[in-house]
Amino acid sequence: MRLEKVDLNLFVVFDALYREHSVTKVAQLLNLTQPAVSNALGRLRQTFDDQLFVKTREGMSPTPVADSVVKDVRQALVLLGRSVGSNARFDPARSEKVFRLGMNDLAESLLLPRLHEEVRKVAPSVAITSYYVEREAATAELKAGMIDLLLDAPVVNARELGQKPLGQLPYVIAMRPGHPLAATGLTMDDYLSAEHLHVSSRRKGRGQVELALHTQGLRRTIAMRVQNYLVAARITAGTDLLWTVPRVLAQTLPLETAELPFAVEPLSWQLFWHRNADEDPANRWMREMMEAVAQTVL
Numbered sequence: 001m002r003l004e005k006v007d008l009n010l011f012v013v014f015d016a017l018y019r020e021h022s023v024t025k026v027a028q029l030l031n032l033t034q035p036a037v038s039n040a041l042g043r044l045r046q047t048f049d050d051q052l053f054v055k056t057r058e059g060m061s062p063t064p065v066a067d068s069v070v071k072d073v074r075q076a077l078v079l080l081g082r083s084v085g086s087n088a089r090f091d092p093a094r095s096e097k098v099f100r101l102g103m104n105d106l107a108e109s110l111l112l113p114r115l116h117e118e119v120r121k122v123a124p125s126v127a128i129t130s131y132y133v134e135r136e137a138a139t140a141e142l143k144a145g146m147i148d149l150l151l152d153a154p155v156v157n158a159r160e161l162g163q164k165p166l167g168q169l170p171y172v173i174a175m176r177p178g179h180p181l182a183a184t185g186l187t188m189d190d191y192l193s194a195e196h197l198h199v200s201s202r203r204k205g206r207g208q209v210e211l212a213l214h215t216q217g218l219r220r221t222i223a224m225r226v227q228n229y230l231v232a233a234r235i236t237a238g239t240d241l242l243w244t245v246p247r248v249l250a251q252t253l254p255l256e257t258a259e260l261p262f263a264v265e266p267l268s269w270q271l272f273w274h275r276n277a278d279e280d281p282a283n284r285w286m287r288e289m290m291e292a293v294a295q296t297v298l
Contacts, residue, residue, distance in 0.1 A: 013040040021059030052179035074144040090281035102133035102150040142274040154270040167264040167298035169246035182256040195223035197241040
């Protein structure tokens with residue numbers, strides 16, 4: 001393959017197809033027609049002498065050849081983008097950039113409505129896409145440009161990442177209206193005797209509450225563990241389970257709340273980005289937007 005004969009725009013289409021698994025979605029994302037994307041895929045297949053993507057029930061699935069080259073393609077696109085945009089201005093009013101953010105559903109529900117509102121005031125054509133990103137993959141995805149920013153607890157540790165604290169979310173106990181413990185001063189014995197609901201995207205591992213209880217040689221009974229905060233809210237509303245949840249979310253839900261009878265470290269939120277994007281004007285602008293929104297929401 002002689003590079004001077006290859007249209008580098010084809011690699012942008014390749015990256016988008018690998019991520020979206022759909023010709024239609026890629027056409028919308030890149031503002032192209034579907035025939036243009038199909039044509040680009042045909043040229044890519046000729047270039048690599050491989051199908052690269054095949055139709056399945058799940059969409060356009062990559063072949064082993066596509067899997068083997070996607071990392072290099074993405075790294076090359078990041079380097080090219082950094083070279084082209086290192087001294088470029090970012091004009092929010094004219095930009096049509098799609099920012100890709102990594103966060104869980106708690107952050108989405110608290111931050112995205114206000115972030116959308118604030119972004120729309122100054123950048124009417126900017127779009128936001130939010131994904132859940134496994135911590136183990138976060139650094140690689142930031143480096144490859146698959147996401148622009150990651151919002152997570154300050155446990156993602158990599159020298160190649162820049163980071164900034166966004167805020168802390170203290171916990172309270174939430175329970176259904178009319179819960180037997182709602183009208184009483186909830187004691188430590190009450191808390192430990194009750195059954196609890198716990199939210200975590202991980203299959204196992206201790207949360208903030210478990211760590212706090214462990215220091216006192218205590219433990220609680222977790223009757224249900226789910227991965228989604230808004231699902232947990234519905235479960236709490238229909239059961240006698242106690243849910244220890246950030247106060248800022250509990251205040252938005254039709255649930256009773258009570259103070260914790262012991263000290264728990266608040267949930268901390270940290271904003272991460274790859275150091276390649278330290279001086280990128282678009283990335284810096286979105287970091288500032290998210291920081292400002294967090295200060296008004298948390």
